[in-house]
Amino acid sequence: MATMVLTVVGTALGGPIGAAIGATLGQVIDSQILFAPKARQGPRLADLRLQTSRYGDQIPRLYGTMRVAGSVIWATDLVERRQRQSAGKGQPKVTTYSYSASFAVAFSSRAVLAVRRIWADGNLLRGAAGDFKTALGAFRLHRGGEDQPLDPLIAAHKGMASTPAHRGLAYAVFEDLQLADYGNRIPSLTFEVVADEGAVSIAAIGHDLSGGAILAQEDEALPMVSGYAAGGGSIADALAPLTEGMDAALVADAAGLALTQGRDGGEVLAAGLAGAVFNGKAERGVKQSRGRVEDVPVRLVVHHYDPARDYQAGAQRAERPGAGRLERSVDLPAALDAGAARALAERRLQRLWIERSAMEMRCDWRALRFAPGAVLSVEGQPGRWRLEQSEWEAMGVRLRLKRVDGGAVADPPAEAGAPVVQVDGLHGPTHLLLADLPPPTDEVLAAPLVVAAAAGEEAGWRMAELFVEEEASGGLTPLGTTAPPATMGVVAVPPVGAVSPWLFDDRSAVEVELLRADMMLAGAEDAALLEGANRALLGQEAIQFGRADRIGETRWRLTHLLRGRRGTEWAIGAQQAGDPFLLLDQESLFAIPADQLRIGADLVIDAIGVGDGTPVQARRLVTGQAILPLAPVHAQAVQSGGAWRIDWTRRSRNGWRWNDGVDAPLVEERELYRIQLVQGGTLIRAAESGEARWIYDADAIAADRARGFSGAVIAEIRQIGTHGVGRAASVGLSI
Known part of the structure; x- marks a missing residue:
């Protein structure tokens, strides 16, 4: 008795492989191409999301476009930088530390075309335009060619003789990446890799993985994938998630091995072939069986990567009615849109349901012409059937067949879910503004308050490094990084002047042009304004606004104003178009x-x-508004006899709220004022007073007249404070 069994090699491939050439060829295909010893499963989705650095970790073979993590294959120690800066007058200096590192990350065991975006700890590190969101010294991509050279930084660190070129391995080198954004450690990186231009076919993937054993031509019915990450202990492991998910079968013909869905059913297995005689005994021609309904899952979930969601993991579900509680999931390390993944889940579940039906036929020798893996129509039987096994024995042929699905699944509705997508905006150039501010709160300050505000015209701007120029040497002292982007711009239409700083200004309106369209302003109720809401700097005047109306893409109109806030009434009406906001x-x-x-x-x-490309510079004269006394108010000059009595009311840097019957606290070391009499820009007389009044007596008036001064005179009163002389209050008189 001679027996030849042509088995399915592709249980792990999602379909049979025809070994029509004979058992020897089948054995070669099984052990050398598809089922290497000690095979393991292909990569799970989590394998592509987590960066590793373990020796021996597998690096996937990438096709199309995918987002994958990698393995750190080289890194330097962290580089520490120290910086000492003052915490304020009378306070000890504070030492701050920053860190950077250089390292290399491998992500594909197949050559790639390019790397687009890069994420670090889930945040965008490199945009699609190649711009980096965090500062680094240099970035180099080694695409994995067989002729790629050594990386110069790794070679300098390890030595030329000890540095491999990693040919055939795609990896990226990050030089001196600043780590402050990542907890002062090397972040977990994922890369959007372009390994091929456009979508890629299953056959092309199989052809590459099998070293050419699988033909590059495939069944046109098989779908394309945007990307795929192959990995595992064997070629079967590498192909299994793709072929099973796509319902692909591996068949053999005279041309070689090919992947197909085999849905044509063109050949017909005639009923007359059934009823063979085995060992002189006629057997029943057809025997059918059907699996239990409970063994088919009621719910099947396909996990995949969704390009519309920045290649984040997605899940699409198919369900069937009827009995059973079994659920099954498929991890498909491929890039598919939500609709394709949903259709795949429906098709896979339909296939599992239909494949419950099996059939065994006993035929005469004419059935030898049907190759295992072929999809046939069986005369007298509904549907189509895939030939799983063909056995020649005692002048008869035993065929084992399994029912296959009835055709394509209509595109079902699918929802990818709300994407968690970070805006990929260019960083762009920095805009820098220095402002010498008045006291922002009721706290009494002991040092000037000068702030740096920075932002960019592009939405991707995040921060910049700040340095102060040394007056004598011209050297730079690092200050650290800027705060988050400030809402800033310029005055387009200034408000009117000559308004009261003590009342709401509903006559004026100011128009400002913000730096970019995503910067927003909002109005505030009066109660919130009185608590300090909506403070802004308009030129050098501090204002508050109760209403903000957008009148253009970046232009806003501000009304219901409070003017000259925190002692800046001297700047009311001084604004011009182009002044900073x-x-x-x-x-x-x-x-x-x-x-x-x-x-x-x-x-x-x-x-x-x-x-x-070059440093952005801003200059500011330090006036110390936050620590100088405010200008007195209610100045008046009253003539009595031959003398003038000048009175005023003192204001306080700690007296912003009106408290009836209580004097504002002095704050300064002592109460002292400087009085200057000025005529036509010429100083006539200067004096000091320890109280909020001064007498310009008859003798002094006579002496000044004798020096040639007469007519209108301006008296300027300034409070002398702990840190300097404040601004003036003025009152007119005549001599």
């Missing part, structure tokens, strides 16, 4: 350290952002 949001302002500030000094700050 800054929303005084404390979280977006960087306070310059007190040890870098000196009243009267010219402060120069440089900012260097990721998108800046």
Whole structure:
């Protein structure tokens, strides 16, 4: 008796492989191409999301476009940088530390075309335009060619003789990446890799993985995939998730091995072939069987990567009615849109349901012409059948067949879910503004308050490094990174002047042009305004606004104003078009350290952002508004006899609220005022007073007349404070 069994090699491939050439060829295909010893499962989705650095970890073979993590194959120690800065007058200096590292990450064991976006700890590190959101020294991509050279940084670190070129392995080198955004450690990276241009066919993947044993031509009915990550202990492991999910079978013919869905059913197995005689005994021609309904899952979920969601993991579900409680999931490390994944789940569940039906036929020798793997129509039987096994024995042929599905599944509705997508905007150049602010709160300050506000015209701007220029040497002292982007712009239409700083200004309106369209302003109720809401700097005047109306893409109209806030009434009406506008949001302002500030000094700050080709510079004269006394109010001059009595009311840096019957606290070391009499820009007389009044007596008036002065005179009153002289209140008189 001679027996030849042509078995299915592809249980793990989702369909049979025809070994029509004979058992020897089948054995070669099984052990050398598809089923290597000690095979394991292919990659799960989690394998592509988690960065590793373990020796021996497998690096996937990528096709199409995929988002994958990698393995850290080389890294330096962290580089520590120290910086000492003052925490304020009378406070000890604070030492801050920053860290960077250089490292290499491998992500594909097949050559790639390019890397687009890169994520670090889930946040965008590199945009589609190739711009980095975090500062680094350099970035190099080694595409995995067989002729790629050594990386110069790795070679310099390890030595030329000890540095492999990693040919055939695609990897990226990050040089001096700043780690402050990532908890001062190397972040977990994922890469959007372009290994092939456009979608890729299943046959092309199989052809590459099998070293050419599988033909590159495939059944046109098989879908394409946007990307695929192959991995596992064997070629079968690498192909199984794809072929099973796509319902592909591996068949053999005269041309070789090919992947197909085999849905044509063109050949007909005639009923007359059934009823063979085995060992002189006629047997029944057809025997049918059907599996239990409970063995078919009621719910099947396909996990995949969705390009519409930045290649984040997605899940699409198919369900069937009827008995059973079994659920099954398929991890498909491929890039598919939601609709394709849903159709795949429906098709897979339909296939499992239909494949419950099996049939065994006993035929005469003419049935030898049907190759295992072929999809046939069987005369007298509904549907189509895949030939799973053909056995020649005693002048008869035993065929084993399994029912296959009835055709394509109509595209079902699918929803990818709300994507968690980070805006990929260019960083762009930095805009930097220095502002010498009045006291922002009721706290009494002991040092000037100068802030740096920075932002970019592009939505991707995040931060910049700040440096102060040394006055003498011209050297740069690092200050750290800027605060988050400030809401800033310029005055387009200034408000009117000559308004009261003590009342709401409903006559004026100011129009401002913000730096970019995603910067927003909002109105506030009066109660919130009186508690300090919506403070802004308009030129050098501090204002508050109760209403903000958007009148253009970046233009806003501000009304219901409070003017000259916190002692800046002297700047009312001084604005011109093009003057800076800054929303005084404390979280977006960087306070310059007190040890870098000196009243009267010219402060120069440089900012260097990721998108800046050269440093951006801003200058500001330090006036110390936050620590100088405010200008007195209610100044009046009353003539009595031959003398003038000048009175005024003192204001306080700690007296912003009106408390009836209580004097504002002095705050300064002592109460002292400077009075200057000025005529036509010429100083006539100067005096000091320890109280809020001064007498310009008859003798002094006579002496000034004798010096040639007469007519209208302006008296300027300034309070002398602990840190300097404040601004003046003025009153007119005549001599």
